[in-house]
Amino acid sequence: MIGYRFTDYTPEPGKEGTFESLLNLFLQLLTMTSGNVSEALNLLSQLDSKYNLTNDEYGIGDFIQELKDKNYLKEEESNPGVYTITSKSEQSIRRRSLEEVFGKLKRSTSGNHQTPFSGIGDEKTSDRRDYQFGDALDQIDMTDSIKNAQINHGIYDFTLTEEDLEVEEREYKTLTSTVLMIDISHSMILYGEDRITPAKKVAMAFAELITTKFPKDTLDIIVFGNDAWPIEIKDLPYLQVGPYHTNTYAGLELAMDILRRRRTGNKQIFMVTDGKPTCLKEGLKYYKNSFGMDRKILNKTLDQAAKCRRMGITITTFMIAKDPYLQNFVREFTKINNGKAFYSSPTVLGEYVFEDYIRNRRKTLK
8 A cells, every 4th residue: 555544543542741741731830820839830730620631641740750850949948838930940941931931942153133234343354446535544455555556556665555455354243232121000900911920931031041141241131110220131030010009211311321331232121111201210209190091191201212322322112012002102102312212012012013123123333
């Protein structure tokens, strides 16, 4: 008989397969519970009771023991029976967030963004061209330039003119410094929609993307509520929304301070938010307006957008809201900065961040 005969394949329930499927779910729950192991395991047990995720041979207790054996969980020495996640778990959450949001990406050995442009850089090429006003002196190929002078003016009457100079082309390196701003104001969990969990997933995926595919780029992450402060990549799974207003001004101010110290030519801010600015800090006191659209707060925030533009910093705003009055503010903010804006939803936020970071490369160095 020629050909193949296909039948339904029903995998046999096995311990390893059960562990991997439970691990995927457990890591998702850890993200939702901000790294609270006890709450995540409790939710997992409830799901198991309802949907029979385990079997008689392999239960939740076996899964917890395997998490400990494989170094996903560790027991607190001062508090027996209480578990915390390890650095291996944190890295696994970031890696799975990357696969979920951006798809699987191969690690880059060079760490540079691709671009068809040549320019100032460290990597020399075999291409040569005539000198143009403004070219850096270290780009001049002195050997070929002297050779041209001898050919054009003779050996015994040596003269070197601008027309004799040749410049060696170098690879244009689009190294980028990015600050990712995450709104952790209370509105990120209001209105029956969890917006902070997808924001955390995107941040973790973004961090994993840069460290694996573009290791020469820099990424700083800051959060902003009533104030703004930097956080480490390892802190992302534990990020929680607080009873805060939205001090966008403070977030932009901190982002500019960070980027001012970076020596890369390309600098940008990615801001993930769902609301309008509602807070300013004046000395030790806060000026707040929960209703939003307060001109005092808005004007200060728009001034920050203009400062970023003068510093050559592009702001890309990912607005997880579609209210018309919010969109009007974002349009004004974007116009002043000459930046970009995306009106997203939690489900497609990662796609927007990925596409903008990969495809929209700036073409000139400051």
